Amino acid sequence: MTSVDSLYNNTLFIFFTQKSSMERTHLSPYTNHPQTTTKQPISHTYSDPGGGEAGPDNDKWASKLLLECAQSISYKDYGKINHLLWMLNELSSPYGDCDQKLAYYFLQALFCKATESGNRCYKSLISVADKSHCFDSARKLILKFQEVSPWTTFGHVASNGAILEAFDGENKLHIIDISNTLCTQWPTLLEALATRSDDTPSLKLTVVVTSTMARSVMKEITQRMEKFARLMGVPFELNLINGSNKRLWQLTKEELNVQEGEAIAVNCIGALRRVEVEDRGDVIRLFSSLNPRIVTVVEEEADFTSSRFDFVKCFEECLRYYTLYFEMLEESFTPTSNERLMLERECSRSIVRVLTCDDEQNIDSGDCERREKGNQWCERLKEHFSLVGFSDDVVDDVKALLKRYRTGWSLAHDRTNSNEDSGMMLAWKDEPVVWASAWKP
């Protein structure tokens, strides 16, 4: 465990003992086995603290425990809270199976919520991550993830396909990239630009960096991209814009380097959710003001926004989403993968941020992390744009992409709202997980 984790664990015990001295006897881990405490109405899942063992009672014990704890927190049943937190602490592990991992990472958030130390916790998590963040590790991580899972590449293929089609015939291309992809989307686009016709257009890429952590690696990435573009023979220019020290929607055309005669595309992958909820409309308006040919939006399918004032509801949705994500990670990577561990750790930051941090406190590092579902984004985007369906070719490309990965992935066409298309949905074991869409003004 990291030092932060052990700190918290120690604090946990201290806190509990202080807060509820009456129930001290119940709390001491050294004398009391959970089974022996009978003060709390404990569900049957406590019968096997070992966790991970087969048995109907042990399936999904984590979600049960976690949900109960969340509920206890919401109605401030401190006794129960303490107890459950202690239980989870015993059972959880970042190196165990899915349940244990979920228990571990959500426990951290629950603890912060209970102690109202979310902001502090988040800040320290960020600083720890910052220190260990470097180009090599980031590159290795993201490329490995793309190798084993189409979670991100799905969005890349869909967006690139839509962009290429929208840019057909143009020869001065300008893509404004506001994403979390670290430019891994662009090599295949560059290759496609180079090979698809005799007339290779020039590409200008303006990357808006919204996360402080990404900034350090972006410089290196810029160089690599430029080299690669040269290799491909595509006239290329990459500019980095710092979008983390100000509100995203405050960027101007000049800052984004938009010029006459360029065909503009706005590519927004995994970034809209990082915008503060109130600012999202403004950001979309900004996109519209750039008069782009196409806007591609890819987001993970989860709703942490509409329930942001309801802790339990938000918690449930978080739990549902991250359970899917962790299960997907577990099945995609090898059991001892370091990369998977790193990805899981990154989740802990998001979880803490969403569940325990005050939005009003304005953490202002561009990482709100409150996801919205596809249909919610559609409502927002519809104000300034109209949906462009993905062409058959792009759909075929995506299908071909999915075939290259392990089974479990499929395309779900989301037509629940209306008869019309509302983008493409990547599904993992029939659960929608990533939503991709293309829009035009």
Add this chain to the structure above:
Amino acid sequence: MIDKLVTEENITSNGFSNTNNLPPASSFPPPIKKKRNLPGTPGMYHTSNSYPEAEVIALSPKTLMATNRFMCEICGKGFQRDQNLQLHRRGHNLPWKLKQRTSKEVRKRVYVCPEKSCVHNHPSRALGDLTGIKKHFCRKHGEKKWKCAKCSKCYAVQSDWKAHSKTCGTREYKCDCGTIFSRRDSFITHRAFCDALAEETARVTAASHFNNVTPSGSVGNINYHFVGPPVLAGPTMAHHFSNSSSIFKPILTNPENHLDPTQQDGLSLWTSSNNNSNGNVNNNELRDLHQLGHQNHPSHSEYQPNWGVFGVKNTSDHDPNVSAPPSLLSTLNNLPQTHASASMSATALLQKAAQMGSTSSATTNHTSFLGSFGVNSSNNYNITTDTVATHVQDENKFCGLYGTSPMMNSYRGSELENDFSSLDEMYPPSKRRHIHVEEHHGGQTRDFLGVGIQPISHPRIRFDHV
């Protein structure tokens, strides 16, 4: 008319006859099917050049695509093959007289493509095989109805599609860093971020500092930016990745390409590793490159001899002061970065360049090489001096770097004159003066073979420059 054309081309075809012995550029990394006749290369297959008295047939698209070309005169039934028709006719119990086929000597027929904008529309570029012209018409001007299920690549000709489907997904991509990929997209993404790529540029940057020779345009500018995209840009790595058979773009395009200083761009990248003078690396590289997704493995064995001929020998009589980097750089500067070795990976090319820079020039090789390309028949040269000269010179170096590609591709390209011109550029300036180089340089696509030429031409060029 045709006769006249044919005559000219016959000469050249003789001159080029040796090219058939050389590994056709098509066989090296640019994944072109082995059997394909090199566009523009008169050669093994029936073309109007091989048959000067051939009758040129221009079929309409409808007729071309008609499935039943052979009609029975008795009942009007149509057949796809002549043999089938004959078989059918037997069934009609014809009297002996009518049984015989027309005694008229069947003239050799060559076919032109009905598409007016197509290069094969011209009688001199007609194809002798009807099936060939049908396939050509479909491929170039037809609708792509066949789609690969795995990678969703589209084809107009069913046999192409079938052939692709067999190999799709089975090919392996190897990065310079040693990692092997089965998926093309992950290979591309990896390549973009690979450290191997970074190293090349580091070397280039270092090299660029030495560069004083800037015939035109600024080196700095060129090193890092691609300005003014040459039309033919891209094939380098891109083609290396792609399976497409259109590796060799029509050479014609922009004659000005190479003249534009700004187009020198990326090639400066290639200056790279002048430091490596390891002749033995070549063969290994060749193999590596071969692995880089091309379909014709045997080709590399054909390459060996050529490679040897042009000797990536370690230099001995090489002027120590001649630093490979500068000259290479300057060459590269002027080169349209276009077809920089469609097939070779950047790293490989850079390494080749390094070797080239350090190898000695083999005069004899010069002659023989050039001779083999039939440069002697220089009736196609016109000079456009100054502007061309400098560029040409630089281009030579570059061409050398990339080896025969310019030549090979020029063969494939449009006019044969282009071939010579680019060939000529590879020659040392002294010789160049004697030969007129046509401004229109075809075949920017580079091919592996030519790599070996660099050492030969390059040092000489250097010296002459000095």
